Amino acid sequence: MSHSSEPREVPIYRQLAALYEQAIAAGSLTPGMRMPSVRELCQRHQVSLTTALQVLRRLESQGCVEARERVGYFVRELGGVALPGAREPDLHEPLAQDPRVFAGINERISGFLEKARRAGPLPLDLGSAMPAPSLFDAAALNRLAHGLLREQPDILVYGPSAPTTHPEFQQAMARHALTFGVCVAPADIGATHGNSEAVNLALDAVAEPGDVIAVESPTFFGILQAIEVRGLRALEIPSSPHTGMSLEALELAARNEPRLKGVVVVPHLQMPLGSVMPDAHKERLVALCVEHGLALIEDDIYREFVESPRVLRPAKAWDRPGDAGQVIYCASLSKSFAPGLRQGWMSAGRWQARVQMIKFARTRNMQTWSQLLAARSVDSPAYERHMRRMRAQLRIQREQAARAVARYFPAGTRLSLPPGGLSLWLELPVGISSTRLYDEALENGIRVAPGPMFSNTGRYEHFLRLSCGMPFTAEVEAGYRTLGGLLAAQMAELPVPRKVA
């Protein structure tokens, strides 16, 4: 096969990627099938290793194929049912809302939570992005816990000495960070109450009431809440469901918004989009923040949930070390290993001393108990074994959920399967209200996370986040069927009835 007849403007790797995309769409390559390896692509198309890799990465970023650790790339499985993929954001839309407008996300979130509370315990929670307890290694953690109580009988009555993080925790996290390419001194690591406190402290340290913080759009509501409660303004930057925040849009904002003080980015499996920022973007993002004096608050809570043949490095890996650092790195074991410990950590670069001071003023120190359990967990071989098992299990659950969406949800529903993680982000047909779906689902004993939870722009009313954290049982499948029925009823009421595309 020769490419000499193709127009010169399109790089070879994009031409080849388009070819394979068509082959997948046409059914020549079917879901679950193994893609040619990099080496095979080189030989088959007489291209360089770099180009062959670019082809596979582009297909991956488009959601056509997926990488499986240590094995290779596979055509994405979607139960054989084709769902149109998620759309890229329109960069020509005006740069979101006026940040001086009061956002109101807290009222909105409290409203949703209050409705759920009034509904009482629900049979089916598709609203919380948490792995089910059965996906964790409770036995291993309990062994560590019993052992720690015996080894340090004073641990529950010994007050943590202020204001330092426990040295064993600092050292364990510093070693852990090295495994994903981040070098921080143990002394620069601070323990926090989950990732949430870390992000909140970062905001405390870098901005004052009235300042502006850029975030991905849509984004995790907790970030919008944190921005709002301290009188900051969220500026939502258009973000790709594949590659995350648009750096062009961010740069425009940096040039035009004098009160912009920082950016919060979730580089890996952005919630709710599921995007994974390419390395080149991370590098450019750090450079951009340095250039414009913006704090880069990196919320890296889902890194270990990405299915990737290589170890993913956070933006912090491109940061300058220590006091010169522009990146405030925030992470936690709450999603990956031990939700019940609420053990997070951060490394705040040039803001480290200020963060430590504010942390001390607000919540003093963490338990020694949870710090030592976390340190020993991360240091044990059980940790990586557990993460591999959890990733494999979550992949199965995501794919089962996606098949159920394809089977039960209205035609026109869009979904790109993310390369990992705990949830799916669906675009429903325009005109559908996910707020109404939320209310109706609650009446049917099901909790979902409607699009308006993830933005102040009003753009995501017809979007929906569904958790795939729990095993896909018959009850879960029945829940998807119920949701599909509720959506069909809404479709029937739309002024212009929509037909299957």
Added chain:
Amino acid sequence: MSHSSEPREVPIYRQLAALYEQAIAAGSLTPGMRMPSVRELCQRHQVSLTTALQVLRRLESQGCVEARERVGYFVRELGGVALPGAREPDLHEPLAQDPRVFAGINERISGFLEKARRAGPLPLDLGSAMPAPSLFDAAALNRLAHGLLREQPDILVYGPSAPTTHPEFQQAMARHALTFGVCVAPADIGATHGNSEAVNLALDAVAEPGDVIAVESPTFFGILQAIEVRGLRALEIPSSPHTGMSLEALELAARNEPRLKGVVVVPHLQMPLGSVMPDAHKERLVALCVEHGLALIEDDIYREFVESPRVLRPAKAWDRPGDAGQVIYCASLSKSFAPGLRQGWMSAGRWQARVQMIKFARTRNMQTWSQLLAARSVDSPAYERHMRRMRAQLRIQREQAARAVARYFPAGTRLSLPPGGLSLWLELPVGISSTRLYDEALENGIRVAPGPMFSNTGRYEHFLRLSCGMPFTAEVEAGYRTLGGLLAAQMAELPVPRKVA
């Protein structure tokens, strides 16, 4: 003995109290001696039960006698060495500093902490007001912990469901509050990361940057830090070492400071003064806050450390219930039962919904683990038994420390033994610098808490807080001797050499 010849203006109970005060000063009644009981006073002086009780309470508030639970009143023991008592504040001094001046407490505290960090591990810590681990019932807590891990093997991997506090914790704390006269609905109880987070959330809820918060002077530096980090201004109200915040001064502030939004009060064993607010003051304080629309943030972390024959009620007991409540009650098990859990709680009256929202945005939920351990601890009979033991042990330690002060510290050192708690608050001779003492003590392997940590006014340079949390060993006694030597050297350098009074 008849009182008919006494001037009519002085109530009988004060005349009798003065009589006994003189008897103690004269050595007719010696330290450690049992005081006549209420009944004996009635018979001896032919006064009513109420008057007899007033006599003893007045003597107690003056630091002449002390109550021992279920036993009676005793002449205060001070090792037979007379130390002049703490002085009442001068209410005619101008109402402290201009609250618009930046306070700088965080820089100051960070500076002290950084010096201690650089000094490395110290042989003797008289700076932290924490009971030694040996004063706690670690075995009982560990039994609960092992049992809980067995009963709920998922507890460390189960994410707490947002945004509610665990119902078992809410119910246990609501029952616990009833035992000291406070009635709050379980649903109005929120778990927090220690007392610190509770006070911080209260400040978040009631005030905005630039607002003014009244505090006792001196006060715990953590409160000043919390006020400063969010851009509020602390207005320090003169406070009595015996009865706490001057309500006259507070009322004056309420009338004159339009931006005053709230008051933080530590009613029981105020840190560092050791004062206990009389019930009548608490009642008047609540009424004053209602009248002026001030939030009353009640930091009640030391209530259970008071030696008192009767159960002490916090100001919250005089509050109106539920949504009408003007008192934000904050407490914790960190000092009393399990420092290692960092388990606090609060009940925020009319601010409850707002506090809950901010808590959720900042640190999400507490561990189920620490909530259940705390709930079961408070519910167990071991709890009150432990508190009785701890109070008795701390009394011994306070008295030993006070004797060492009397023996080794310069003449002119003033000290009123507080009726409970973890520390002593000393007034050193004017001219002494406790900041200098802090530095010199560090060089000698001893950490203390100098007066300037507890105020922004600059009034407490010659004050010192010493912890009595640890058993009074020979090493501790040697530490007091060393401190005494360092102070003697400072005395010798004072421009006008002071002689023993």
